Amino acid sequence: MTTGAxxxxxxxxxxxxxxxxxxxxxxxxxxxxxxxxxxxxxxDIDGMVTFTLDSNDELLLMRCLGIPELRYxxxxxxxxxxxxxxxxxxxxxxxxxAAKAVLVYRAFNERSGRRFGQxxxxxxxxGWNAYLPFGLDTPAKTYSLEFQRYMHRYGVTxxxxxxYAVVARRNAATNPRAWFHGQPITIDDHQDSRWVVEPVLRxxxxxxxxxxxxxxxxxxxxxxxxxxxxxxxxxxxxxxHLVNGxxxxxxxxxxxxxxxxxxxxxxxxxxxxxxxxxxxxAAMLYENFSPIVFMQLEALGFCGPGEARDFIVDGHIDLEGxxxxxxxxxxxxxxxxxxxxxxxxxVRQIRGTAANQLPNVHHVLVAGGRSxxxxxx
Amino acid sequence: xxxxxxxxxxAAALMPQVIPPVPDRTDEFFWNGIAEQRLLVQQCASxxxxxxxxxxxxxxxxxxxxxxxxxxxxxxxxxWILSHHPSEPDAHPRIVVLVQLAEGPRIVSNLVDVxxxxxxxxxxxxxxxxxxxxxxxxxxxxxxxxR
Numbered sequence: 001m002t003t004g005a006x007x008x009x010x011x012x013x014x015x016x017x018x019x020x021x022x023x024x025x026x027x028x029x030x031x032x033x034x035x036x037x038x039x040x041x042x043x044d045i046d047g048m049v050t051f052t053l054d055s056n057d058e059l060l061l062m063r064c065l066g067i068p069e070l071r072y073x074x075x076x077x078x079x080x081x082x083x084x085x086x087x088x089x090x091x092x093x094x095x096x097x098a099a100k101a102v103l104v105y106r107a108f109n110e111r112s113g114r115r116f117g118q119x120x121x122x123x124x125x126x127g128w129n130a131y132l133p134f135g136l137d138t139p140a141k142t143y144s145l146e147f148q149r150y151m152h153r154y155g156v157t158x159x160x161x162x163x164y165a166v167v168a169r170r171n172a173a174t175n176p177r178a179w180f181h182g183q184p185i186t187i188d189d190h191q192d193s194r195w196v197v198e199p200v201l202r203x204x205x206x207x208x209x210x211x212x213x214x215x216x217x218x219x220x221x222x223x224x225x226x227x228x229x230x231x232x233x234x235x236x237x238x239x240x241h242l243v244n245g246x247x248x249x250x251x252x253x254x255x256x257x258x259x260x261x262x263x264x265x266x267x268x269x270x271x272x273x274x275x276x277x278x279x280x281x282a283a284m285l286y287e288n289f290s291p292i293v294f295m296q297l298e299a300l301g302f303c304g305p306g307e308a309r310d311f312i313v314d315g316h317i318d319l320e321g322x323x324x325x326x327x328x329x330x331x332x333x334x335x336x337x338x339x340x341x342x343x344x345x346x347v348r349q350i351r352g353t354a355a356n357q358l359p360n361v362h363h364v365l366v367a368g369g370r371s372x373x374x375x376x377x
Numbered sequence: 378x379x380x381x382x383x384x385x386x387x388a389a390a391l392m393p394q395v396i397p398p399v400p401d402r403t404d405e406f407f408w409n410g411i412a413e414q415r416l417l418v419q420q421c422a423s424x425x426x427x428x429x430x431x432x433x434x435x436x437x438x439x440x441x442x443x444x445x446x447x448x449x450x451x452x453x454x455x456x457w458i459l460s461h462h463p464s465e466p467d468a469h470p471r472i473v474v475l476v477q478l479a480e481g482p483r484i485v486s487n488l489v490d491v492x493x494x495x496x497x498x499x500x501x502x503x504x505x506x507x508x509x510x511x512x513x514x515x516x517x518x519x520x521x522x523x524r
Contacts, residue, residue, distance in 0.1 A: 119462070127403075128408075129398035129399060129400060129401075129404055129408070130404070130430050130485055132397055133397065133398050133512060133514055134473055134485050134487050134514070135471040136460070136485060137475055138395065141460045143457060145458055145475050145485070146456070148456045148457060148458055149456040151496045172412075195459075197458050197461065198458065198459035198460055198493070199459070249485075251475050251485070252483060256456060256475075292485070308384045323427075
């Protein structure tokens with residue numbers, strides 16, 4: 001069962017720490033690459049979706065790409081939490097007839113420009129008064145309050161989290177697109193890296209700060225029929241938000257050792273696709289920080305509560321395992337393009353063109369906790 | 378000093394840096410309470426539900442009328458971290474706690490007057506009020522029986 005929408009083209013710039021060009025140029029380069037990969041021309045694109053946080057104006061990007069007419073545009077809130085929502089908007093637009101082919105993009109100089117990992121200097125969004133005065137001024141800190149409860153509940157240690165980081169960096173090491181290509185780490189390297197948030201995160205648990213651009217073309221399965229590259233069918237796509245939830249400060253559900261938004265997301269995805277966790281051949285899981293992989297593995301039903309540590313130690317998420325995870329190296333190993341690069345890896349695994357290509361891939365789950373999709377060959 | 382930090386900058390990095398709150402209509406009651414050294418939470422005037430962080434309508438009964446309610450300031454450590462500066466290893470770390478208040482709501486604060494090695498989940502804590510960097514903040518100490 002599929003939604004009828006597909007990802008027909010993917011494109012990106014190189015991933016770096018200093019792109020040396022404007023964010024608009026990165027968006028234009030990635031966008032053009034995605035359109036060409038789809039076997040289309042800019043005139044075929046009539047919709048655009050990006051993040052509310054993206055600095056690139058749609059009309060300026062139209063001028064760069066020479067897109068003559070745009071019939072639909074939309075933006076999604078909350079950064080990486082809405083990374084997959086961009087594709088949801090695009091797929092709804094093409095299925096509903098608002099557009100024929102939608103360009104999804106995200107481009108930024110997040111290392112050489114404004115760094116997400118550095119402390120906020122002032123209270124800006126409403127409601128942050130409850131946090132910033134007490135020093136919760138980076139994503140590493142805000143998320144770690146939840147992660148520590150998970151550690152407390154299940155007796156998980158920072159070294160356990162390091163087992164994921166080793167896998168991510170091993171996958172990145174053999175992915176030429178990855179910033180950490182050729183640079184695997186050992187668990188000792190992980191344990192020797194400095195604390196960022198004690199006792200939860202060391203430096204090697206944290207995603208990168210990256211410069212780069214990523215783009216996709218979303219259209220209908222019908223339209224994709226005569227395009228050169230095999231489409232990645234969107235079997236299911238959904239968001240998962242719950243009352244009393246928060247993206248940055250998710251401290252108010254009864255039990256913080258679980259990830260109820262991701263559970264809700266998983267239930268919707270499996271029901272819509274008509275399959276279950278054991279039918280998934282690979283998973284690309286958004287990881288701003290390594291513990292979120294543990295919580296998503298459990299919430300999405302790949303293992304039971306508290307079992308992610310053993311699931312990882314037993315090799316299930318390795319390339320040869322039962323559920324390879326972040327085969328490109330993830331946001332720790334490849335780059336942090338706000339999670340959109342994870343979707344590209346899902347498409348490559350479906351097409352059979354990934355650097356660390358898996359055999360017989362039919363279904364890939366791509367999720368960022370509270371938004372995600374199942375891609376189907 | 379080209380390329381390096383001045384001694385003043387290094388000293389500043391060692392200071393606790395408090396980002397002052399910018400209260401708005403929704404949470405100014407909380408900070409007004411702090412100015413009087415009272416810990417206030419929002420209570421629905423209609424159904425009595427306590428809600429923190431504050432919002433302008435009760436999601437249960439939809440009343441917009443509410444009252445500030447003073448809480449005991451007693452609670453337990455639900456979760457905690459030792460927060461380091463992401464790129465300045467010398468900067469002074471802070472213990473950030475999510476306190477489960479005895480009355481039910483949770484609030485974020487800092488734990489003071491304790492060795493970080495002694496912090497544990499579920500320890501009993503009580504509120505105290507301290508001026509830091511010119512900002513009066515509600516902080517927490519271990520409850521007397523735990524000290």
